[in-house]
Amino acid sequence: MLSTRFTSTSTTPPPHRSRGRTGRLLAVAASAVTLSLVGFGPASSAPAPTPSPLASSSGVSTGWVGSWATAVYRANASGPSATGFANQTLRQVTHLSVGGDRVRVRLTNVFGTQPLVVGSTTVALRGAEGGASASSPSPVTFNGNSSVTIPPGAEMVSDPIAMTVADDSDLVISTFLPVATGPATWRSSGWSTSYAAAGDLTDDTAGSGYSSVGASFYFLDGVDVYTRSAGAVVTFGDSITEGCCSASFVDANVRYPDFLADRLNSGGPKMGVLNAGISGNQVLRDGAGASVLARFERDVLGQTGVRSVILLEGINDIGTTRGALDPAQLIAVYRQFISRSHDAGIKVFGATLTPYGGAGYYSEAGEADRQAVNAWIRTSGEFDGVIDFDKVIRDPRNPSRMLPIYDPGDHLHPNAAGYAAMAAAVRLAPLR
Secondary structure, eight states, X not given: OOOEEEEOOOOOOOOOOOOOOOOOOOHXXXXXXXXXXXXXXXXXXXXXXXXXXXXXXXXXXEEEEEEEEOOOBOOOSSSHHHHOOSSEEEEEEEEOXXXXXXXEEEEEOTTOSSOEEEOEEEEEEEOTTOTTOEEEEEEOOBTTBSOEEEOTTEEEEOOOEEEEEOTTOEEEEEEEEOSOOOSOOEESOOSSOOEEEESOOTTOSSOTTOEEOOSOEESEEEEEEEEEESOEEEEEESHHHHTOSOGGGTTTOOSHHHHHHHHHTSSSSOOEEEEXXXXXXXSSOOBSBSOTTTTHIIIIITSSSEEEEEEEOOHHHHHHHTTOSOHHHHHHXXXXXXXHHHHTTOEEEEEOOOOOTTSTTOOHHHHHHXXXXXXXXXXXXXXXXXXXXXXXXXXXXXXXXXXXXXXXXXXSSOOHHHHHHHHHTSOXXXXX
């Protein structure tokens, strides 16, 4: 399903003023990563990759760029996404990758079954108390109005909000929903606690009237900032991109895209990093979210200021079919993804599929498929570059498995040190 986006009229804001950043320490990456294991780019025997139109036009400019995003999908059959919300305020915390001097918020009803009525919305920096606290909420308008009705299948982008936000900071977005919403467009595994309160508490600062509604996002899928940057990179994939699966990861911002954002914004031209990972997502089939190509328009082309995308997807197709999959089927979709990205002037970096030996859906036939797909990613020359996550994460003595220091026990999803190692494996200059 393609969404319709309505963008509010705006005036050009003044140039960005440089700000100090509040970065998180990356000592875990420095201690866990052996950079000699890192591979980036096709094997030396491979033909040179075909560049996208932006491959030779990198540069820095001042304008709107995506700072935070999440990949949304249809409501579940039960639970809060199915019942929706009525006469409640949702307070949701978005962890920004890059800061700026203006903010825009994107609300979504792309999978809704009825018009979504929004009574009022505010944005604020997270308060010192953490949790649902907010510091000096600012009103959000849509075409000059505090309320907006979003048709089914559509999104709305707010008017610019004059506020300065730092790199690596938390933006609190509070949305009052005065009438029953019906089933919610949502992201179930957001790894960030969201809150709800009765009535309109969009201006509340203490947060004491709010209760947790779990680590999911509802009716919210993007935040743009106005800043000087080299654009944004979309990290596109499944649960390994999303940042699954330890409960300790909630509110910790230890996904590989988080560590990548820290690196991109600690020196050199800044970039937004947009996490478009969905747990359980597949290349070939809908299920946990739409398939790769079915969500390409919304999760890649629908983002603001995208310059490049990292594609890490296919292990769920391989695991669930247990060796019955022809790797050529995945490769055909990768080629479509590359072609459509290049048509839009976006560079594509292919990431090798990480080891899954010992996982519940592991099979020797599936491992052969993984090796075949990785061989093509490394040597085809069809990507603008290759990020060899497999080489970074795998155990050299048992290449079908992760290194024990990165394996939390499910043998599929890296721990925080593993995610840091993945981010450290990415050469930054080619992304810009």
